[in-house]
Amino acid sequence: MTEPLPSSPADPAAPVEHQRAHFPEGMALDCGAWVAPLDVAYRTYGTLNAARSNAVLVCHALTGDQYLAERHPVTGRPGWWEAIVGPGKPIDTSRFFVICANVLGGCMGSTGPRAPMTDSDGHTRPWGTDFPNITIRDMVRAQEKLVRHLGIDRLLAVVGGSMGGMQALEWAATFPRMVHACAPIATAAHHSAQNIAFHEVGRAAIHSDPDWRGGRYWAEEGLVPAKGLSVARMVAHITYLSEEALARKFGRRLRGASALTFLEDVFEVESYLRHQGSTFVRRFDANSYLTITRAMDYFDLAAEHGGELAAAFRGTATRFFVASFSSDWLFPTSESRALVRALNAAAASVSFVEIKSDKGHDAFLLDEPEFHAALGGFLRGAAERLGV
Amino acid sequence: MTEPLPSSPADPAAPVEHQRAHFPEGMALDCGAWVAPLDVAYRTYGTLNAARSNAVLVCHALTGDQYLAERHPVTGRPGWWEAIVGPGKPIDTSRFFVICANVLGGCMGSTGPRAPMTDSDGHTRPWGTDFPNITIRDMVRAQEKLVRHLGIDRLLAVVGGSMGGMQALEWAATFPRMVHACAPIATAAHHSAQNIAFHEVGRAAIHSDPDWRGGRYWAEEGLVPAKGLSVARMVAHITYLSEEALARKFGRRLRGASALTFLEDVFEVESYLRHQGSTFVRRFDANSYLTITRAMDYFDLAAEHGGELAAAFRGTATRFFVASFSSDWLFPTSESRALVRALNAAAASVSFVEIKSDKGHDAFLLDEPEFHAALGGFLRGAAERLGV
Incomplete structure (x- = not known):
């Protein structure tokens, strides 16, 4: 087995x-x-x-x-x-x-x-x-x-x-x-239409990553559309949190810096990748993300x-x-x-x-x-x- | 003048x-x-x-x-x-x-x-x-x-x-x-923290577009980070609409096709670019988008x-x-x-x-x-x- x-x-x-x-x-x-x-x-x-x-x-x-x-x-x-x-x-x-x-x-x-x-x-x-x-x-x-x-x-x-x-x-x-x-x-x-739209943004980010290679990134050893998948994960991440939870999660950094620099790297893709230790793009396959989000979007039990x-x-x-x-x-x-x-x-x-x-x-x-x-x-x- | x-x-x-x-x-x-x-x-x-x-x-x-x-x-x-x-x-x-x-x-x-x-x-x-x-x-x-x-x-x-x-x-x-x-x-x-986070996603999408070239896309005639800017615009677009307005706006296409193909091109980046007639990426500068979204995110009148x-x-x-x-x-x-x-x-x-x-x-x-x-x-x- x-x-x-x-x-x-x-x-x-x-x-x-x-x-x-x-x-x-x-x-x-x-x-x-x-x-x-x-x-x-x-x-x-x-x-x-x-x-x-x-x-x-x-x-x-x-x-x-x-x-x-x-x-x-x-x-x-x-x-x-x-x-x-x-x-x-x-x-x-x-x-x-x-x-x-x-x-x-x-x-x-x-x-x-x-x-x-x-x-x-x-x-x-x-x-x-x-x-x-x-x-x-x-x-x-x-x-x-x-x-x-x-x-x-x-x-x-x-x-x-x-x-x-x-x-x-x-x-x-x-x-x-x-x-x-x-x-x-x-x-x-x-x-919902809104949830489908957020998924579409994530899929668009993956499709837009040149390392996605039309879905054939696996043809090159070690290549993954890491940036596209990260952007997809970021937008999804926002939808998983309430305003309060988001403020709490990133609040420390917001409070710790001056008014003109507090945003630096709060959620920027490179820092997001570091923050997540790149584990998401390592453990999750971009084509799986495309496939599973579509399955969710199709879901309509009444239909x-x-x-x-x-x-x-x-x-x-x-x-x-x-x-x-x-x-x-x-x-x-x-x-x-x-x-x-x-x-x-x-x-x-x-x-x-x-x-x-x-x-x-x-x-x-x-x-x-x-x-x-x-x-x-x-x-x-x-x-x-x-x-x- | x-x-x-x-x-x-x-x-x-x-x-x-x-x-x-x-x-x-x-x-x-x-x-x-x-x-x-x-x-x-x-x-x-x-x-x-x-x-x-x-x-x-x-x-x-x-x-x-x-x-x-x-x-x-x-x-x-x-x-x-x-x-x-x-x-x-x-x-x-x-x-x-x-x-x-x-x-x-x-x-x-x-x-x-x-x-x-x-x-x-x-x-x-x-x-x-x-x-x-x-x-x-x-x-x-x-x-x-x-x-x-x-x-x-x-x-x-x-x-x-x-x-x-x-x-x-x-x-x-x-x-x-x-x-x-x-x-x-x-x-x-x-x-708000949520609005800042959505802007960060948009900026990450622009930064992730290889055509952004570290912000120096203007050095090459005709080059713009169109895909990154489009993804940024897409995610912003969702936040501008209510669930009802989104369903209304894209509902026709959702209704018109079969259950297993209705998602094709609803909001996918290529079709979104076509849908918008590429006018947004033509009329709007990606570096301006980065600059202005940051100005909004800094805004805190009480502070x-x-x-x-x-x-x-x-x-x-x-x-x-x-x-x-x-x-x-x-x-x-x-x-x-x-x-x-x-x-x-x-x-x-x-x-x-x-x-x-x-x-x-x-x-x-x-x-x-x-x-x-x-x-x-x-x-x-x-x-x-x-x-x-």
Whole structure:
């Protein structure tokens, strides 16, 4: 199951070995293409019980990956959801078997633009921009194959924030009998025009970087469109933070210098690259960024169900927990309320909480005790109903 | 006064002649540098009365210029404030003598990065990135020289939206006896951390464009950092619109195509360049964009007055009209309210209106009858008090 990832031009360090499920037959995509073989890289935490009834699937966000509760193999940083996932934490790994898969289209071991493919002339090279257009539903179908592969017929819960929340919703809509409980957090049932536009700016910045080379940067050893990807990350970064959080994050430098120099290097691309230790452009593939942001932008659950969001959930037995954060302007509370209205219209069981926070969209990743208590309570309740 | 602008590498068309005031002695800047000579390009509309008491100065926004009420000499489009300025309009050119100057640091004839300077070795070349750091107060000081040069001791009103509103506020604070009435619109007394961050993204995009050449793109005929400047304009464009306005503007294209292809070319840089007819990168200089956005980011009127915004207006006899737009998230109503509180604390005469609009920040440029009626009424009242 575990095999070495080919040395990546974006990662000058030794190749990272990712735990993977391999499906030689591949899978069909919404766009009509067939991708084969299919690899799904994943991590698990905790132990699957004998009844195979305690599995919680966590879906990651745009630039996340499967390393949610352990040291990241490229950056060396803690897992991105260690605040939430671990023994005694809201997603309690002493009680639940937690699964997290790198999304289809990602760049941490799952099949995506950085993965190798065999060209018509028999040469092996990365998919690059030849990787087909994918959807959130394609990501979910790849995860379903992994879940079946792990011998699990029904998930106790599917949980995710931001793009992870889109996947959680898609799971409940596409595989309703496999999802006992669903927690879409800081998300929406479709991507807004403003969010699409911000993504378009990021993609334009990547396309404008001459090192992108029309998507074929991998053809030259060590070349990545670092500046374009950094600009994309910068603009996204702003949307993840509230005004208060942004002022707090960069406030120290604003206060420390004179009125006429305080801006120098606050957010300038070179200093931003230094500030991020270049880890983002090292760990993340630009073509994956293009592919995954497009998948988010395509996402429109109502459109997949005849234009009516409630139709996506009609007759569902899944229990839902919807959470938003008051200062999140990327996925504002109004989007969660629209989702809750549709779930109510579908006669679904749903609880909703808006968490007061000044941390913006990123709040779902951070220390928010009220959110942690609410999510933990929801999962305990779901587990008790199943006798887990 | 009128002299040809040197052929600009950003403008492949015939050189545009701008009406200009020339000040050989130049002026001192807040940063300590001295810029000489100083040219201030401007346009006037209407007739100065014998008492020289009917002059209204309009200050333009970041990418605006002095062509506010006539066909633009580069783009051929109508003036940017023809909805507001003209005979019988809120700023009534049959009653008022309207002045609009290209800001210091601009690229439409006033001294700025595109203007010629003589190097230490005697060569003449554009200022480029050697142009000093300027402030909103420097822009206002250059305008004050123009106003004096036109034989005007006191302005009936200073009016401006967005960065133009910053200038209007700076006029009232720096030259209080020259300003009878002041209308800062869709603006703030300081630039927020979020707004600074969006500007930083734009600057990073320009810096990342290899055609920027460290700011020396002018050294090669016809070369401009078009892609970087376009990405900067794209991200700014999003901040100028509300979610509703963005969906409306790009909604037609979103609706017209299939779910899997609707994103093609919505906002992608090449299509954006086509969509804008490349006029922005032709008419606007990238180094000016860097210079002016920095001036906006430095702006903090309270900091110029010991940290207390009210101190900027203490003892003022100027009458203020503050207007904001409900869906403007770049300069939200809360910023205008903070300004009004400071003006009240300074015992200034101030009226405030929040206009209900779904057009976002751009509303101040568009057809907003309630706003037009309120601004027109304020100016008529100010004129009547002066017997104009």
